[in-house]
Amino acid sequence: MLAKVILDFGSARMRATTVAIDDPGPLERFLPESGPSTAFIRRGEGFVGLGEAARFETDTLEAADVWWEEISQQIDHDSEMPGEFGVGPLAVGLFTFDPDRSEERSVLTVPQTVIGRRGGRCWMTRLGVSHNDMALPPPRGPVQAPVGSTRIGGSMSEDVWTGIVGEVVSLIRSDEVAKVVLARDLRVRADEPIDLRFLLDRLIENYPMTWAYLVDGMVGATPELLLRRQDGLVTSRVLAGTVWQGSEGHEGRQLAAELARSEKDISEHEFAVTSVAEALAPYCHAMNVPDAPSVLRLPNVMHLATDITGVVGPESGALGLAAALHPSAAVCGTPTHLALDIISELESLDRGRYAGPVGWVGMNGDGEWAIALRGGQVRADSPNDIQLFAGAGIVADSDPQIELAETDAKLVPMLQALGLG
Template identity: 55%
Template sequence: MSSTGPYPPRLYARTVEIEDPGPLAPLLPGPDAFAWVRRGEGMIGWGEVVRSKPASVAEAEEWWTGLVSQVVSVSDLNQTPGAGFMAFGSFVFDPATTAARSTMVVPRTVIGRRNGRSWLTQIGTSFGHDDALPPVVQPVPPRSVSYADGGLTGPQWEAAVAEAVRRISAGELEKVVLARDLLARSSEPIDPRWILARLAERYERCWSYLVDGLVGATPEMLLRRENGLVTSRVLAGTIQRSGDNTRDLASAAALARSSKDLEEHEYAVASVADALAPYCSGMNVPDAPYVLELPNVLHLATDVTAVAGPERTSLGLAAALHPSAAVCGTPTETARETLAELEHLDRERYAGPVGWIDAQGDGEWGIALRCGIVDETDPRQIRLFAGCGVVAGSDPQSELTESNAKLVPMRDALG
């Protein structure tokens, strides 16, 4: 059953522990399934019990709180986040500049795997259920993939970066994150499960996701809330890997000393800490970032931790954090206006929160990076995105090189 109204009839959720099903990504039965996986763990779901298209993350939290109050749940794993009534969600970056809509979906069936325990949750208008899992129709790889520029060509995007640097140097703002898009086209419909499985296999330190045609593997955790503990992983400052370990080690050391990248990172960390401060206590912000190594790039990273009260769900905290300086800039409103003017693209759900929430308000919301959106009207086409933080010391050609490096995961997954 699907509903676009405020609430469906009373819902029932039953969760039972099951034998270990193995890595989750290969178990998705069809391309319209949902996934949030990392290192073989996480959750996958399919079917649709109820859907909401909220205007904002804050509106989604209000809707979710009301929905949860009407749910009857029975679970064998009461203390495991995500094991029970839950929803997957994906949000647009800026509702004011897109015709796309955010979405939250309660799936009919969920399989979870975490910390040595696995479970099956089934949700509906009664406790009736069927333990038999649907057969998996294996995805086929995209065929004859070709690429074309999106909103801007490479030289045009470099010019946009140069204009952003000029405005920063003039004191109009401190940082702006400029995105670019690339169109990929296959001769046959693209099955996002093919992309998801390859991202999950190669980028196991990232969170791989699939929600309504949005598929990717993000290294950046906007917000995780688990039993009151809040964690946010901030990434800003990037350098491409060479494939040579000795050179990469030198690159990592250079990145950790780069004044341009450290400045960019400092803005991002400060924006997260400032946004969480009114809702959390016991915050810990490390003095210096570490270097996160991924197969294609090296990132400066900082893990901010804090304690949140029970009145703030993961969605509520995500609403307070989004958009952070890591995907927008500083000051926020000036940066948002600048990127809307210079990018010449509709971000849709790129760089918006993506993840899940459970009935207790726990959840994980990553930032939709290293991703693509399959075209709803022509599933042979997918739009890929990458973005770079621009500060006073940014060089347009270097930023274009960095954006190309960030497109590598999706291009490789398309094969």
């Protein structure tokens, strides 16, 4: 476990100040060209974080939860918007899918400045020993589109990946496991360092219904909310079951109807719903799990979706709940321990932070954690390269070629942003 504290929280209490501000326009335009920055935005609401007051690198969400509780107790917060959801000092995080089988580290950071918007109200929070100047930072200049983007392959060929899908289908049909989510990757190389702010802009523009995120070199636009905790109410959006052709007009309506009737997709979805409901149940005083899913339409795919809600006590914060829910059957499989073993043995891919929790938690335990899907990772030692990821849930009726086509569809948002879609 590694903790890197940039501000010395041990020697003095920190002061945070939040002020209401006029609408600043698109939040992403305040992301600087260099230096640490984060973003978590959906439909124009959310926040960007500038700078890094503290940073914690770890292997577990549980350790991060303890660290943030200790840090938040040392912050004195003066606010013009007390009690507002998501307003004030935040910890922003990105966690590995399987820390026992990854060379990547999970990270939780505390931004020095947060600029946010929610429900038509806008604010800025600054954290530090003293900060008399509460003027907005200047907006950024133009961002650079990727130059010379080229696909350079992944960790395995398409034929190898479909062969692995076939092996997993055989295991499922022999009752060794019920569902396994398999991922594949694709690397893209540009002639110059990739400006992640440009990719974020394109994702926000093209996929406004998703949660667009930028944390520690990973950028994406995920449709799946692992959980939101707000004033004792917890919500989790479960997605599993996918179609990916046209979503407009008669064809779109027909595909949505077929998805809602598909036994294969309904079976895959039910595994995911059950895993989330069972994980949440010990923390909830009451829960509501809809009897049937709805169909969520995105620009290039449709998913079966179920929103689970529950009531939790003050002792159950967003980060602790995320630890209890991850990994769900939507990104891992059922039973979890068997699916993890099969993924480790057959997938031949270090997922890193792909399919791990990404989001934020506030000082009172409220927060939002999505699943880091439809994204890619740029590492500091190779700024011209980005590794993209996509996955598919494998059940007994899965067809390897169809599952491959599903992963191709899920790569589209990032490839579009890179100029390759």
